[in-house]
Amino acid sequence: MTANELRIGNIAIRIDQNEFDFVAAIEPGLIHLSRNTKPDDERNVFGVTITQNAMELLGFKKIKSSWLHSKTGVTLFQMDESDSGIAVALFNNMDSLPSFRYLHELQNAIFSIYRVELYIDFLASL
DSSP states (O other), X not given: OOGXXXXXXXXXXXXXXXXEEEEEEEETTEXXXXXXXXXXXXXXXXEOBOOHHHHHHTTEEEETTEEEETXXXXXXXXXXXXXXXXXXXXXXXXXXXXXXXXXXXXXXXXXXXXXXXXXXXXXXXX
16 A cells, blocks of 8 residues: 555555554555554555444444445445455435545545545444
């Protein structure tokens, strides 16, 4: 993952840890996760796959083949599901945007279109 794919508050994971974390700071080539005392090389930080559990923790409720965000009314359509996670797509004004497989991609798209931050209070529950 490169640092320019992320924003402060995105959910990511460090390669040698099993705990998900928030991006706290970004510098060229470096990503500082909130639980670490030192920044990591961007090559050691990865995106977190979207799962049904993560969608629920973000405030989405599954309705048939779509996901409805309880606070904003944003609707996402589930495109496919595999053992590693799910892919969702956002439809804006009847135009389909690319599907997302990682939480930071979904967070960034929702923020750029609706100015709504998606966050999870308890990352350990992922």
